[in-house]
Amino acid sequence: MTKILVVDDEANVQRLLQYTLKQAGYTVSVAGDGLEALKLWASDQPGLILLDVSLPKLDGYGVAERIRADEGGKSHVPIIMLTSEKEVEQKVRGLRAGADDYLVKPFHQAELLARMRGLLSRFTASDGASRARPPLGKMIAFYGAKGGVGATTISINTAIAMHNQLDRKVALVDAVLQFGDHRVFLDLGNDRKSVTDLMTAPQLDTELLKSVLVKHDSGVDLLLAPTSPEEADLVNPENFAAILAMLRTLYDYVIVDVDKRLGDLVLSVLDHSDEVHIVMTADLSCLKNVRLVLEALRRIGFDPKRLKLVLNRSNAFTGISTGAAESALKREFETKITNEYRTAISAQNTGSPFSSSKPDSPLGKEIVDLAHSIDATFAPQVPATAGAGATAARAGAARAR
Numbered sequence: 419m420t421k422i423l424v425v426d427d428e429a430n431v432q433r434l435l436q437y438t439l440k441q442a443g444y445t446v447s448v449a450g451d452g453l454e455a456l457k458l459w460a461s462d463q464p465g466l467i468l469l470d471v472s473l474p475k476l477d478g479y480g481v482a483e484r485i486r487a488d489e490g491g492k493s494h495v496p497i498i499m500l501t502s503e504k505e506v507e508q509k510v511r512g513l514r515a516g517a518d519d520y521l522v523k524p525f526h527q528a529e530l531l532a533r534m535r536g537l538l539s540r541f542t543a544s545d546g547a548s549r550a551r552p553p554l555g556k557m558i559a560f561y562g563a564k565g566g567v568g569a570t571t572i573s574i575n576t577a578i579a580m581h582n583q584l585d586r587k588v589a590l591v592d593a594v595l596q597f598g599d600h601r602v603f604l605d606l607g608n609d610r611k612s613v614t615d616l617m618t619a620p621q622l623d624t625e626l627l628k629s630v631l632v633k634h635d636s637g638v639d640l641l642l643a644p645t646s647p648e649e650a651d652l653v654n655p656e657n658f659a660a661i662l663a664m665l666r667t668l669y670d671y672v673i674v675d676v677d678k679r680l681g682d683l684v685l686s687v688l689d690h691s692d693e694v695h696i697v698m699t700a701d702l703s704c705l706k707n708v709r710l711v712l713e714a715l716r717r718i719g720f721d722p723k724r725l726k727l728v729l730n731r732s733n734a735f736t737g738i739s740t741g742a743a744e745s746a747l748k749r750e751f752e753t754k755i756t757n758e759y760r761t762a763i764s765a766q767n768t769g770s771p772f773s774s775s776k777p778d779s780p781l782g783k784e785i786v787d788l789a790h791s792i793d794a795t796f797a798p799q800v801p802a803t804a805g806a807g808a809t810a811a812r813a814g815a816a817r818a819r
């Protein structure tokens with residue numbers, strides 16, 4: 419029987435969780451403050467911790483940080499943070515402190531149990547012993563500074579190049595939930611499944627996820643956006659984060675084309691991404707928006723090293739030179755992509771991305787360079803928990819073959 423450690427200072431929450439968990443077949447221990455939580459974590463070796471944020475003596479963030487520091491990457495107890503604060507920043511802080519997931523109070527019992535099962539199956543070996551975090555694929559987000567700058571074009575073609583040229587196992591996610599374009603760019607009908615097919619199921623698991631992914635001819639697996647805008651509301655940020663987390667256990671790279679609107683869902687995607695590529699063109703509204711986005715990301719404590727600026731259509735005449743744009747933003751572009759309207763638009767009109775159909779075109783080559791630069795960032799890296807990034811990526815690839 420899996421032991422669950424419940425950490426909450428409110429007696430009625432303790433009682434309710436104890437009852438729910440026992441009904442579901444778990445054994446439960448309870449701590450009422452942060453220091454007691456650390457003690458019970460050490461003595462009871464729980465299989466999972468439900469951790470309230472505001473606690474006497476040491477708050478939930480402090481508890482999670484201490485546990486992760488003590489584990490030193492050799493083991494990993496799944497932690498679900500319980501928060502009553504609705505602000506994105508609080509949730510984000512919890513995840514950065516080392517929690518694997520969070521729930522906002524009040525939550526449904528069924529949702530709690532589903533999240534717990536998901537984490538337990540990811541982090542627990544068949545012998546019941548807690549094991550280190552499995553090597554996770556990298557998540558790369560593409561964010562357009564405004565509509566029409568080429569975020570979709572670049573994310574789709576980069577995903578294909580990472581698969582074709584670098585032999586990586588790649589999932590491509592259309593996270594522009596209301597007006598996603600991937601069906602158009604990839605010539606796929608409305609009959610293909612979308613992320614909303616994952617929302618109606620009682621429980622998310624890898625089999626279900628695989629059944630909803632669409633296998634594209636390029637070799638990239640797709641998670642498509644819904645076919646109508648009103649369906650987008652069915653997708654909540656927590657579920658979406660869980661889906662992305664699961665994709666990362668299955669793929670070397672999860673490439674996400676993100677929406678412009680900076681709400682909970684988008685911020686959570688950006689915060690979980692290993693790299694965020696902000697796609698822009700050299701015009702005044704992009705310059706203004708990029709400044710605002712950089713500021714918003716700074717506010718949530720986003721590590722600026724994970725941010726990359728992509729100047730698309732860099733040689734198109736906009737009246738603002740590359741140098742002027744760079745000095746306005748006080749930073750350089752990591753990537754510049756040339757303006758090649760014919761290649762871009764004919765690929766779009768035929769539903770055949772240029773990375774597949776014209777890999778030797780100037781655009782195709784630049785995208786391959788971008789794919790290499792992303793891969794180079796991760797290949798030599800040695801994460802604290804598992805083996806080298808390259809090993810992890812390759813292990814991911816091997817797993818899938």
Ligand SMILES: Nc1ncnc2c1ncn2[C@@H]1O[C@H](COP(=O)(O)OP(=O)(O)O)[C@@H](O)[C@H]1O
Nearest residue numbers: 562565566567568569570571757758759762763
């Ligand atoms: N490097 C480029 N050169 C020329 N046209 C481009 C380039 N990148 C994108 N486009 C074109 O710009 C338009 C908008 O691209 P899209 O990827 O849909 O932008 P977004 O997703 O940011 O709204 C499309 O018609 C696309 O073909």
Ligand SMILES: [Mg+2]
Nearest residue numbers: 569570594599
């Ligand atoms: Mg788009």
